[in-house]
Amino acid sequence: MCKEFFNKIDSVIRNERLYANVNLMREDVMKRFGISRHRLNDLLNQHAGGLSFPQYINKMRVDEARELIVCHPELSIAKIAFEVGFTPPNLRNQFKRRYGMTPTKYRTHLE
16 A cells, blocks of 8 residues: 555656746645655655655756656756756766766766
8 A cells, every 4th residue: 555655656756747847846846746745755765765755856857857868968967967957967966876977977978
């Protein structure tokens, strides 16, 4: 039951691209699904590898940013950042944390 409920939440966040809203708050998800902060945290702990809510959302954002960098070289890094719900400096920091290099450096490695 818990896994199915988490999958439903995860599906909505991904399919509706809720993560791309730079103003997305944990409270928005809690309200949408009628759950408490504690319940959301428990679901993330059990089914999202123990990630906190910001880590979980940022992972989705960084993953989509990487996909856009690979598939759409015509897009600027700033455009990609805004497209996935980051500011350019946040994308740079989160991307480097996840992939060990900046988005720009990652893109040059693809050429």
